[in-house]
Amino acid sequence: MVRRKMDGTMHSCWMFLALWLAVLPAILWAGEIPSGEWGGTVEFSLLTARGNSSTQTGSLKAEAARETQAEKWIGRAGGLLSKSEGEKTAEYYYLNGEYNYRHNAQTYSSYFLGWEKDTLAGLDARLTGRVGLGHEYFKKDRDILVAEAGLAFVYENEKEETNRFPEGRLFGKVVHTFREGVIFTQELEGLQDLTMFTNYRINSLSALEVAINSHWAIKTSLAIRYDHEPAEDFLKTDTFTETSVVYRF
Numbered sequence: 001m002v003r004r005k006m007d008g009t010m011h012s013c014w015m016f017l018a019l020w021l022a023v024l025p026a027i028l029w030a031g032e033i034p035s036g037e038w039g040g041t042v043e044f045s046l047l048t049a050r051g052n053s054s055t056q057t058g059s060l061k062a063e064a065a066r067e068t069q070a071e072k073w074i075g076r077a078g079g080l081l082s083k084s085e086g087e088k089t090a091e092y093y094y095l096n097g098e099y100n101y102r103h104n105a106q107t108y109s110s111y112f113l114g115w116e117k118d119t120l121a122g123l124d125a126r127l128t129g130r131v132g133l134g135h136e137y138f139k140k141d142r143d144i145l146v147a148e149a150g151l152a153f154v155y156e157n158e159k160e161e162t163n164r165f166p167e168g169r170l171f172g173k174v175v176h177t178f179r180e181g182v183i184f185t186q187e188l189e190g191l192q193d194l195t196m197f198t199n200y201r202i203n204s205l206s207a208l209e210v211a212i213n214s215h216w217a218i219k220t221s222l223a224i225r226y227d228h229e230p231a232e233d234f235l236k237t238d239t240f241t242e243t244s245v246v247y248r249f
Helices: 010-029
Strands: 037-048 055-066 071-084 087-102 105-117 123-139 143-158 161-177 184-192 200-209 216-226 236-249
Touching: 055 087, 105 143, 123 161
Parallel strands: none
Antiparallel strands: 037 055, 037 236, 055 071, 071 087, 087 105, 105 123, 123 143, 143 161, 161 184, 184 200, 200 216, 216 236
């Protein structure tokens, strides 16, 4: 498979990151720091991976959010690393931040900056800066439906190849509460390279969470990541099955 190879270096990557870090506060700051309380989750998981890596290992994820009537700030981090006889059998890390500004009861704009690394899928680094628009089509006691559309700029380093391109994003999320403390979530995300029609990715997440009490829950999930143009000699599909203990704060 032939991928676009561009003349960039890690210097371009850091310049891109520095630009976003410098510009985002000026774009997003809307007066005072949000006064809402911080809350979030920490997940400890037993994970089974299939695809470019085939292993069983543990993973750790954390998410923190602070929300007011008009604004929401979100930070996420996570990763996993597994070795067998000194050889890596799985390695994946991510770190991202997001800001949402609510224009009315249903519509909001979003601003996202993220980094991820998946060396066993040929991805040494991916930086994404994105702006988008989201809409809550309905939000009831038991059901929530949210859709988002956005545009991004992506920097990728795959097996010593550097790629930079604009990207379109469509995202949908359905949340259904069977009864208090039993929640099913389905997310579907499509990412399209706007300079190469065949270069697209699809991510799916299905999860069922059962609360034990106000702070602890058990969660099982299936994540599927599909890359139509993976790095050379790598598979297109990775699947991750997780059983997690979730702590809410």
